[in-house]
Amino acid sequence: MSPGLTKDMHKAAQDAGLPLLPGVMTPSDIITAMELGYEIVKFFPAQQAGGIPMLQAFYGPFPNLKFCPTGGITAETATSFLAQPNVVCVGGSWLTPKAALAGQNWDEVTRLAKAAGELAPHQ
Numbered sequence: 187m188s189p190g191l192t193k194d195m196h197k198a199a200q201d202a203g204l205p206l207l208p209g210v211m212t213p214s215d216i217i218t219a220m221e222l223g224y225e226i227v228k229f230f231p232a233q234q235a236g237g238i239p240m241l242q243a244f245y246g247p248f249p250n251l252k253f254c255p256t257g258g259i260t261a262e263t264a265t266s267f268l269a270q271p272n273v274v275c276v277g278g279s280w281l282t283p284k285a286a287l288a289g290q291n292w293d294e295v296t297r298l299a300k301a302a303g304e305l306a307p308h309q
Contacts, residue, residue, distance in 0.1 A: 187256075187277075189230050191215065196222050207254060211235045216248055226252040226274060233258025238266060245272045261298075264305050 188195060191208035199206035209230040210216050219227050229241065232255035236243070241253060255267050256277035264276045281302055286294040 187228055187254075189228070191219055191222070191224075191227075193218075193222070213244075213247070216244065216251060220248070220251065225250070226254065228277075229253040229255040229257075231257025232267070233263075238270060241267070241270050241272060245270070248272070261302070261305075264302070268305060 187207045187209075189209040191206075191210065196206065196208070206224075207226065207228050208219055208224060209228040210219055211230060216227065229235065229244075232241075234257060237255075237258070241255065244251070244253070249272070251272060252274045253270075253272055254275045254277060255273060259267060259276050259278035259280075261278070261280050264278065267273050267276045281298050282295055283298075285291075286298075
């Protein structure tokens with residue numbers, strides 16, 4: 187997972203045999219990713235780059251592209267993002283709060299991950 191995409195980054199991931207979920211924010215970023223063969227991309231920073239209205243706007247010209255929005259997503263807003271037809275998953279730092287990481291509170295991180303796994307889109 188990357189916040190952006192370059193042709194060199196794409197080639198390095200391919201050469202290493204690693205999957206890459208490249209970040210996009212603009213139509214030009216999206217077109218570049220599609221030209222390189224990506225069918226799923228990270229929309230980053232999602233909330234700051236227009237959030238759900240931007241994903242809805244992308245759906246018209248890019249109906250087959252799927253997104254994983256990250257950046258400003260919360261446990262409370264995740265389901266609204268997941269309800270979009272072009273969103274396959276979401277990510278957010280709410281899953282790994284700094285205090286839980288600093289305190290190595292893996293039970294809390296596990297609890298948050300399980301709760302996120304049960305999120306359903308608002309229809």
